[in-house]
Amino acid sequence: MGNTHPGATSPLGMVSACAYSGAYPTGYGRYAKNTEGVPEEMFERLQASGFTHFQQSGTGAIRKYYNYVRVTPMVQPLDALGESWPLYDEVARAGYYAATLDTGIRCELTVGAKVAVHRYTFPEHGSARIVIDLSCGGLAIDLGQTVPVRAQVESMGHGRAQGTVVMEGVPLSVYVEVDSPGWRQMLWYDRRLIDGGTRLDFDSIRHTTLRPFGMLFMGPAAPGQTVEVRMGFSLRGCEQARQNLERECGHTEQAFDTVLFRTRARWAEHLDRVQVEGGTPARRTVLATSLYHALIKPCFADDESPFWPTPGPFAFDVCTMWDIYKTQLPLLAAIAPDRAAGLLESLIRVCEEEGNFPIGYRMSRGADRFFRQASALAHTALADAHALGRAELDWSWALVHMVGDLRRGYGEDFYERGVVHPITHTLDLAYAHHCTAQVARALNDGGLADDLDELARQWHNAFDPGTGLLRDSEFYEGGKWNYSFRLLHDMAARIALAGGDDAFIGKLDRFFGYGAEAVQRPGRRPTPAEMAAGYALNRFEGLNNEPDMEAPWAYHYAGRPDRTAEIVHAALTWQFGTGPGGLPGNDDSGGLSSWYVWASLGLFPVAGQNLFLVNTPAFSRAVLQAGGNEFVIETSGHRETPIGAEGLDRHPPAQYVQEATLNGKPLHATHLSAATVHEGGLLRLRLGPEPSAWGRGLRPPSLSHPLSRPLPTSEVTR
Template identity: 75%
Template sequence: MVSACAYSGAYPTGYGRYAKNTEGLPEELFGHSQASGFTHFQQSGTGAIRKYYNYLRVTPMLQPLDALGDAWPLHDETAEPGYYAATLGTGIRCETTVGEKVAVHRLTFPEHHNARVVVDLSCGGLAIDQGRTVPLRAHVESTGDAAHGTVVVEGVPLSFHIELAEPGWRQMLWYDRRLIEGGTRLDFDRIRQTTLRPFGLLFHGPARTGRPVELRIGFSLRGPAQARDNLHRESGGFDAVRASTAERWRDHLGRVTVEGGTPARRRVFATALYHSLVKPCFADDESPFWPSSGPFAFDICTMWDIYKTQLPLLAAIVPGRAADLLEFLIRVCEEEGNLPIGYRMARGADRFFRQASALAHTALADAQALGLGDLDWNWALVHMEADLHRLYGEDFYEHGVVHPISHTLDLAYAHHCTASVARALNDGKLAYDLAARAHLWTNAFDPATGLLRDSSFYEGGKWNYSFRLLHDMAGRIAMASGDAAYVAMLDAFFGYGASPVTQPGKRPDPAEMAIGYALNRFEGLNNEPDMEAPWSYHYAGRPDRTAEIVHAALTWQFGTGPGGLPGNDDSGGLSSWYVWASLGLFPVAGQNLFLLNAPAFERAVIAVGEREFVVETSGHRPSPIGSDDPEADPPPRYVRSARFNGKALDVAHLRATDVHAGGRLHLELGPEPSAWGRKVRPPSLSDPHGTGART
């Protein structure tokens, strides 16, 4: 539930040095890493979502309270899963760790007669235009060595219980950077942008060199008493919380192991796996919106980012948590009337519906096929079917097409996924009715071009959305006049044979961006609309093209230093793409299907529930990351033959149920393409065996 890190106020997480931007190179807000304190509940690399949390700032200080909000340089930073440390320019060593519902700060001051730990309860959001979050109401009470209260932020009651037990230290309240002598309560019934003045708590006392002070915070969305219970249940002090969290991370990150490859590639892989597991945030038994217990995932930002690659990864290596997430989505539908596209720690109907439609159906269909969890599938089906008629679904039901045109694809696909669940539950009539509308994906395409019809598109254009892995890829390729024509379109999209282009710089003007958009090119993994497009070649009998593009992306778009991600990580959406691509697997979400490709490692072991799925190779050759010398990068390796559990595998796909059952996939790699995977294509709705004639 809890995250914590140094806070500079910069985009996108509150840590770092960059201003907000969506096009071109980012601009620096300041020239070095700095922080004004340490905040809690950060987003994980999401884009322009307006809601970035960063609540309850903890600032260790030697200066007067008037200096609160100043930023100091960060030195000697150390970071690992569950732990962050840095030395502020004031000489204070700051260490932070978190548990499930707690945060503990360990602060080592220089010798000083009156050191301070200031807690700013009014902090929220980012220090950029339109980035601040202003609390609506607040109650704070000081009880001696402890303090508790609730700050209501966008309708959510974030409660806390804070303890600092240090001999000779006192606790005081403050308002508008002025101490309140003898005050034990602060109450604000209504706070507005124009009336907000900072407020919070201050602990102060003598500091001795080498003797740290610990500030312990319990959080809850159900009141200060539960926050106190959460703190006392979890916190045995800094070292105990850090050790417990580190052990949990070792367990989770140990569920995928790789061998071979370069050290840099292994480092990026481990980092990507870590990023893939940071979100969604679970706050079990903490929903402020309904009274019952159970999973509450307050930070799904958004399904559009995570449903293609991240949710299948969670289903594979943390299946219990994946099932909890789906149970939560169904509960949201019960309580709020729709399966959300996104869900934030906020009250209201802002659920990202502009991005896409009915994406939860994809994850639910996969879970049902895999036998994931113990969901009440008859009840789930009721909500899946009802949700298809909401928002854009109402127009789709009446007209068979809806704009933005990508929502037509979403809704047709969701009908297909829901039909598969209905079929599994022996509801033949419902499955038949849903399947009929699943065929309406054809209404989204222009037969004259083989591309989507002109429309508005969310963060992309019609080329970016035209190569999604639909449930009837055979029909989609036929609409494009067959394999050769479809491959030619894909080649143009990925820039085969095209001249190099100039990348946009800082603050590109509209004319410069228009030139780029007119290229109709692959997004380059800096965004989600076309992240699965490289695997579209599989359906046209060209897995070798997939190998080339994925190899180039893994090599040139990801690295170990600053700028090591090609775009916003979007809660782990892009990092989970990297994990699957490196393993030589790609999940086709909603279709019980994995596509196969040349992996980046010699051997990998995936703990799938209680079983192991092993990917091993012969002929593997390690490839560096982002070398300045193109000649130093060996060409891509291609799959020449495959065996699954000792038997020859002539197709470039496996059922997801086979992967989840565990087994051994052996891939023979070579420097030249072969006929492997070209004859029989992955299954499609109109060609379930992948054997249809090709134009």
Template identity: 85%
Template sequence: MGNTHPGATSPFGMVSACAYSGAYPTGYGRYAKNTEGVPEDMFGRMQASGFTHFQQSGTGAIRKYYNYVRVTPMVQPLDDLGQSWALEDERAEAGYYAANLATGIRSEVTVGEKVAVHRYTFPDHHSARLVIDLSCGGLAIDLGRTVPLRAQIESMGHGRAQGTVVMEGVPLSVYVEVDSPGWRQMLWYDRRLIPGGTRLDFDSIRHTTLRPFGMLFMGAARAGQTIEVRLGFSLRGCDQARRNLERECGAGQSAFETVRARTRSRWRDHLGRVQVEGGTDARRTVMATALYHSLIKPCIAEDESPNWPDPGPYAFDVCTMWDIYKTQIPLLSAIVPDRAGDVLESLIRVCEEEGNFPIGYRMARGADRFFRQASALAHTALADVHALRRPGIDWSWALVHMVDDLRRLYGEDFWEHGVVHPITHTLDLSYAHHCTAQVARALNDHRLADDLERRSRDWINAFDPATGLLRDSEFYEGGKWNYSFRLLHDMAGRIRMAGGDTAFTAMLDRFFGYGAEPVKQPGRCPDPIEMTAGYALNRFEGLNNEPDMEVPWAYHYAGRPDRTAEIVNSGLTWQFGTGPGGLPGNDDSGGLSSWYVWASLGLFPVAGQNLFLVNAPAFARASLQVEGGEFVIETSGHRDSPIGVDGIDRDPPPQYVQSATLNGRPLHATHLNAADVHHGGRLHLRLGPEPSTWGQRIRPPSLSDPHPKERR
């Protein structure tokens, strides 16, 4: 259900590699396309027709499924290319994937940042083959195929070849080295060899004219003989692909173990930046897995933009900001700030080149794709980074783009009328105006800041004061209940409009189902009537539903952090696990896994407000390696709780914060300034089995109450 894959990846690396069956949505696996309920089987077994490169991670119907440059080891004739064989004895580690094909070939792949290295161990055979298919792309589902528009392939002899395929407007180049002494080397087209051919050119290709094409290496194999395939990739031509290969693999030498060890070391460094103590083995496994999934995307390729010539980072597979801006971007900003900076620098450049900050950005032009999901989300991440005074961004120039972007697409109507439909974009745009105002004020443009702040107060136009909920409108993957409790920049005003703390808490309780009968979860291929009835309950849909991810912490603003503790404990316990179903829906490029990391640490970032909310953690002690050193969350009175997704009937009660100190000083509020975390320090939480008065009197800051005093 998480829609992840076990293939080889590098932290934020440009390249990934995995066994390819054509299944939804990563190319790996056996499931057909699904958006609701449990997926149907597409295949009756785990199988593969080869090993492809560039996979999504945790997405749904993203319409950009990659799986380019399929490498297939064979002992069958070329006519059998595309046939799938059963996968056996699969093994996966960070940066490494291996499996046996039913043909008797042991297959291993590893990746660097811009390279992939394959190693195949053949059985004894008089005519073994290594086939590289440059026409492959996408999935074996309706509308899932990707067809190259143009292509060039060149066989250079001595185990070397190169080629470029233009996929959805982007030129992907690959430089190939194959260590197969004595084997013949040929090009092929439409499953027919081209003896003596050294070059293929295709000026225009359509779905109706596409015939597979690529390169082939063929010869006799001894039992146990290994063939190594080294592939360097670039979006700026074959020469740069070759340089990328030489830089990471060296020239003309075995590189598999070198690349594997380097990537493993890179993963150790990144995963080591969050450490936890205590908890059950299962909780620690889920935590490590969640952190791993949080650090795969976006892909960050230095000096690789195909859309502008200048050096610098090029970030793609931002799939999408709607999925990652609340949880994953703040996590990257905390533990890998240089990578977060690269993403934001790239987004600014996209806005400069294409006119919009993207909601989603893939390995293709199109900053306006996914604009129906939300508006102006990059502003939240930019405001947070600016508040931390991070170097590397020209903030005067960034502010120009932030302001201009506010007036594009849905922003034009918001600018004129103070409200726009879909109504959720009113919340997005008012919030983005608030975030941009903070940057403008810090840059001493007070006139601009005042105007932006005035417009940011138009969030109230999105709500019906008679109900305290959003006005009727269209909603993207949710309803007005899901979107009505997001963490706005004026939660104090939001709660007053709902009728005060008690009324707002009652609305949240209804949303989360306090006192209500349990709901039935949809199974395989749920009936539309069943799904409609479920949505009509206006209940919390799950942590994989982006509008719902931050809602448990809305209780903090009403003085009920005990409710947050109950909801978060339930989510951590029942919605995550180590086996099938261990993720409660799409991982969405690491957005869901990042939620798990933060929730387990007892912190939640309020994106765009330079703020963290505090809750009872799932571990006795945790530490984050941050820019200022180490931030430690330690507890007293912590009790380990098992996870319940394995079906065992257990219901561990939550723990509640009784008191807190920050760097030895009492902390009576339920929030921290982000600088307190990023600069390093020590948060101590005393936990207990019953709710306490901690956090009830001092609320997190809001636009209409920026310096809340203790309430009595």
């Protein structure tokens, strides 16, 4: 279960819209909450009680589900509101979603950056209606409902209405225009019409006192009559919501096609920033879908922050940095650099307002900052941005916050003792100190950089020299084996701690199951004993969790890029597909899909180190629009291989890099600086069916290995 949804979205936009059933976790679909095995069904069929806005994408149990402002087209009385009807004839494209309700109403949705437009085609009926429920929020699962604490709704006549609901401490405003000439409009409360009422105010709402409320438009419908519902959203009041609607929809009464055309154009522009040649149809479909998923989140609502009055970027649905900082943020830095810089500016402003960089940040006030997951992750993205020199930030001010944040949460204990538990936070904090030191040194604060570097060396306190693995501790969604192979800033010393290349490779081989007997797959409903037996194997489970995403590339640092090629090839071939189960785990806001994009290109970003590792690509040729420049990856000897969804009955062999050139000059290293990739150029890879000596001698850079460093273009022949 990737936990994605097929609703209408705009690239990194504020608003999404989708059919709403109340299922876990996006509000769409049929399934209940689940963490192991195949989830149980909540509903026997696809169904919807209406269409909601603001969905998560690919997340798991985050306790924040949105699905605000439900719009329900009906030919039943208002008493039927909340019932669900079967869905038929679904269509989903970038920026567009459509389905037919069992009631015979054809429903189409599209969104802009801050608006949503619905178009409903009714059958003939004497009293059709469109009901907007502003009290809706969350899911139909235990403890899944979101309840507004305050609200205001106003009917303004002539098909116009507006309202504000305070959800999770955030005021969400909507301005509505309904193109329904001759229809009546009314407010309603507790499924009862308020005849003649033009305003509802709720100063205090509780779970026990909540009754649904909203606005309604009703009248006769001729056969095939369409009604358009246009909604502008804002976090700064109804007037700004109205302005957002006017800005994106103009003054036309039929805005659906206009908004859809513009959103499709934005999607085409963004998706064209990664182009590939070759590949089977299924492999190309998975890549395009992955790129699409990678560009849904975070949500950007520029000039919309409800927490500070000044203009500028405001980003939410950073769910969470732990999910996206290694793969998705480097992808955004390449293909959407303005949005990547805007995210960092927004996070700095959050740090100003709240006193720390969040690990997770959603459209809520001070809730679920996820310190259990990890520590000090924004530092990694900030260090990469500074090294690239593309983000126009006040770096002196950013450094102040980077340093201050290092002492938050577990940071104080790390500063005093050099080690904290859960032990993975020791690695997080050591790495964050290293990233911050790079920024401090670049800003000519050598004394601060030296102090930070000293603390950055404390990563080794997390490891047991006797085993070469992490010390015993608690682990978030994993175990010591999963976390023991993350890419640190001193991998040469890390490998030496494990006993050298051979010992380190031996541990990696064990983790990935080389030479081991096949493991029996658990059933659809694995028992606790089956789950415990699986975890006890201490094996690579696939790409269903963040600690495992970078582990295949650890082989690069031990001189075995051929092993990386085999594992990544196997993952691309067997763990992704075009049908149900086509993702090996939660997509996590695009973090997993971003992994697929990078792996398909034959590149992997080492976040925080201004570095890319090179591997066998999945396509014969690819073009990455990085920072506005074209970085081209071309291969010779490339062999097309199908993927598991295409009916494979055997494991197609991997291919290996035999030699490489960069801009016509030999490249003997398995790595490139991120600056080299962003400057554009031509990387040629000759592939073959057997492992080669390429890349075994010159390792990726480590602090304690002075001969290992990213090579500028001018030095690739040395």
